[in-house]
Amino acid sequence: MTSKNPKPNPQSDPVTLVNALGAVWSPDLDAYLSGADPATIRCALCTLAPCACPPFGTDAYFALIQQRHGRGNR
Numbered sequence: 876m877t878s879k880n881p882k883p884n885p886q887s888d889p890v891t892l893v894n895a896l897g898a899v900w901s902p903d904l905d906a907y908l909s910g911a912d913p914a915t916i917r918c919a920l921c922t923l924a925p926c927a928c929p930p931f932g933t934d935a936y937f938a939l940i941q942q943r944h945g946r947g948n949r
Contacts, residue, residue, distance in 0.1 A: 899943055919943075 901907065901919035918926035920943055929935035 897944060 899919050901917055902922075903911070903916040903924070904919075907913065907916045914925045917924045918928060920926070920939055921928045928939060
């Protein structure tokens with residue numbers, strides 16, 4: 876039996892797969908991939924350059940993730 880909506884193949888279309896997982900991309904990703912100074916690249920999470928995210932794993936960090944994904948407080 877085949878599915879009418881097959882899942883994207885990560886080897887042929889990784890962007891579609893990552894988007895389906897709910898990724899939030901930095902608006903400066905192309906600049907970063909082109910070799911721009913990382914200090915000038917806006918963070919996908921806090922949207923600042925350079926990144927000003929709270930330390931990884933803290934309550935503030937996870938709250939920022941929830942906010943960025945539009946989930947509000949949990």
